Amino acid sequence: MNLYNIKHPEEQVNFAQAVRQGLGKDQGLFFPEIIPTLTNIDELLALPLVERSQKILAALIGEEIPTETLNAMVKNAFTFPAPLAKVNDAIYALELFHGPTLAFKDFGGRFMAQALAAVRGDGKITILTATSGDTGAAVAHAFYGLENINVVILYPKGKISPLQEKLFCTLGGNIRTVAIESDFDACQALVKQAFDDEELRQAIGLNSANSINISRLLAQVCYYFEAVAQLPKEKRENVVVSVPSGNFGNLTAGLIAKTLGLPIKRFIASTNANDTVPRYLRSGQWEPNATVATLSNAMDVSRPNNWPRVEELFKRNGWNLADLGSDALNDVETEQALKAQNDEGYLCEPHGAIAYQVLKDQLQAGETGIFLCTAHPAKFKESVERILDIELPLPEALDKHNKLPLLSDVMENDFAKLRAYLLAK
Ligand SMILES: Cc1ncc(COP(=O)(O)O)c(C=O)c1O
Secondary structure: OEEEEOOOOOOEEEHHHHHHHOEOHHHOEEEEOOOOOOOOHHHHHOOOHHHHHHHHHHHHHHHHOOHHHHHHHHHHHOOOOOOEEEOOOOEEEEEOOOOOOOEOHHHHHHHHHHHHHHHOOOOOEEEEEEOOOHHHHHHHHHHOOOOOEEEEEEEEOOOOOHHHHHHHOOOOOOEEEEEEOOOHHHHHHHHHHHHHOHHHHHHHOEEOOOOOOHHHHHHHHHHHHHHHHHOOHHHOOOEEEEEEOOOOHHHHHHHHHHHHOOOOOEEEEEEOOOOHHHHHHHHOOOOOOOOOOOOOHHHOOOOOOOHHHHHHHHHHHOOOHHHOEEEEOOHHHHHHHHHHHHHOOOOOOHHHHHHHHHHHHHOOOOOEEEEEEOEOHHHHHHHHHHHHOOOOOOOHHHHHHHOOOOOOEEEOOOHHHHHHHHHHO
């Protein structure tokens, strides 16, 4: 598989290098040179998740990873289902929260850990990643206990749910967590700065596990196929998918699935009040505001990292950005959406509720809508219980971690301090 740096197309790498490096020169994102068109979509859709995903990833990655190795990677990573739940005759929920950390990031995180273990070579590796909530848990659990791989996770102090924090800040071992006294964009900026520091990069074998790492993105492509595969055949014609979006990795993966030939009519990017993209799609002006804290905190991102990849896909496919649906919901509207969903008999959480409501608002007659449920409702227990006036039992995975003490370090938003911390350990 050949990939190029979107900012500097002359920088070209193979899959192994892209996985090890994460980001290219000038923080440029790597992007596949070729995304093949699959001609056997119906055959693929008839296969079970793991087998189908092995074939999709083989088509994307090519011969660079031996078939047996790739098959084992997929089998080890995708150990849980992604069921499609019917909400009403026209709307389905793709439940991506049945993995060990109850969030969609388990797909990407676990596949990336497998990929890195397969291509790492002999050197020491430090995974440095920023999280607005769920990435941290997925990465921490995917890498926990892997030999010679250290993981450092930055997150905005006080801006993620207490339960989310417990899930990844209680592991210890090769997983270290740092609460940064600022917002997610600052955490992301610190990670980028670290990657720009060549000396640091070499010294600790820096690698990222954000959605900027191509292996995570490729893994996420697979569950869009799984969604369509579970639809009744007569409903596969006019499929519209609504993606709750923050950093836009998930949407990028969906667009790659469409590029491969998956029959998806259009996508909708659904955001919270951090609405840089919906405003950009309306006005043509890229004008990020300061990030604001919302109920759907994992989407509190005003400068989405993956947006250049989205634009690249539209450009290369000759698609029109005007065809990308979008809208933003504020917290009051998010609460109403969660209640409306619950009234329809489907229990969700704020991120999925936004994707559901925007889908419902924009779905046309004759279309089948799918929205992505990116996290288990219990991961946002406080909000869900308050808004719906119900009591939610904690699933076992959360309950176990909830009882353990937090092991995080606290740090100012200061790159010099982070640098020293990384070098010291
Ligand atoms: C629960 C949840 N929903 C949605 C998103 C947004 O996904 P993306 O950053 O790929 O747009 C995230 C990202 O962390 C998330 O944790």
